[in-house]
Amino acid sequence: MDNVVNPIVKLEDISYKYTKDLVLEHVSLEIPKGAFLAIVGPNGSGKSTLLKLLLGLFKLQKGKIEIFGEDIRRFKDWQKVGFVSQKANSFNSGFPATVFEVVQSGLTKKIGLFKFASKEDKQKVKKALESVDMLDYQSRNIGELSGGQQQRVFIARSLVSEPELMILDEPTVGVDSKNVHQFYEMLEMLNEKLGITLILVTHDVGTVTDKVTHVACLNKKLHFHGDACEYNDLDEGELSSIYGHGVQLLNHNH
């Protein structure tokens, strides 16, 4: 019950616009500790925008965000939050960095300014690589890996600072369907075994609903928020009102 009183993230009446049109309208959402939340919605529905607000990358225009019980404008403890961006796999693939170096860069904030990585830090890097099953690739250049392997490395990069909350924006873009499945299993493991709260933006609605604990449907407004079972019980009519008409949804609920 404690969790409900003290959610790890609390959005209150968020509205946001880049130019003159609102892209988010009155979004309120509470995410309990230990949740695995999937945010779904069509392209341009404001999912990435919402995540960027959550990460403090954009300034709040209206509404309030609390993260770990603190107003986001005063929040400093960013190493508690891991982030895997939608663009992670469109990085400069010729970048001459090894997998190990990339993952170690996830510790930058934690190690602190003017300090160097210690033995324990290097050990943490290895552990993070191990938990995504990529330790064998540690001295390869990042550009020489497949899209799915790269995405695992980026997960490891955010895992390495031992975050309590991890935010992922469409991490499976460019990952084939077999590996997508494995990928979500890995996320489920992180959520269950390591107790990391996960917020995941995804279009793989069918694949994730049996892995996540909560689903939120966003299309400018928050159309639905509930646990995964409730989402699976939604009928076609309700779904198409969320996604807009004429959108054929792949929903593999059995």
Place this chain on the structure above:
Amino acid sequence: MISGILQFEFLQNAFLTGIIIGALAPLVGVFVVVRRMSMISDALSHVALAGIAFSLLLQKSFLSLAGLNPLYIGMAFSVGGSLFIEKLRGVYKHYQELAIPIIMSGGMGLSVIFISIADGFNTDLYGYLFGSVSAVSRSDLYVILAVGIVVSLMLTLLYKELFLLSFDEEHAKASGIPYKAIHFIFIVMVALVIAASMKIIGILLVSSLMTLPVAASLRFAKGFKQMIVYSVLFGEISVVGGLFLSYNLNLAPGGTIVIIAVLILILSILFDKWKNR
């Protein structure tokens, strides 16, 4: 040659300075290249040229300023230019590369004006444009040594932040490091290294010493640390070899240094091709 170095102070100055910038330019160059900012060094060197032209003009017009070292004003212009580039990048958020031609032409325009007011400068300016083995003074050496110490210290202390910023800017921002301050320090370091390098390699060729050794090591380096080591190694070979040729064949060192750097680049491309046959 060796006996020449022992005998002549100007040769000592040139070689010691060369050894410093042979490491320094590729070192900052690694970050410049991977951040896709190579053009910035060209823009800043043209601004530095304006500073040099300005101080040569001052020297010519006011006898009391004859002892003024143009290096200082060149550095001041270059650092000023770097701040201006940052300002412009903020104004043209979506066309950030526009800042480069704006600053570059501004710098060139100013240089031309100063040069024509002074009615040409002949040899002094020639040395700044293409480098010179004989024009490096003891005081230049000390200034460049100081720049070398400051820049390598900053790059070492901020290495992991700069790596993060170069590899993934968005992640750097989200991680909560003071990325603006770090980027700012970095740009100022680039400006200082450019101004410090011109005595040896010349304004028009400074940027090649920042990019060519890096381009060569990009062909086969495994990881970022290796990339830095190879870049510095290639930079040193180019500068020391280039100075040697320059002195013996009586050519401007800018040319000989760059030609060696180009040869290294070609060899590394061939090596890479051969290895991946």
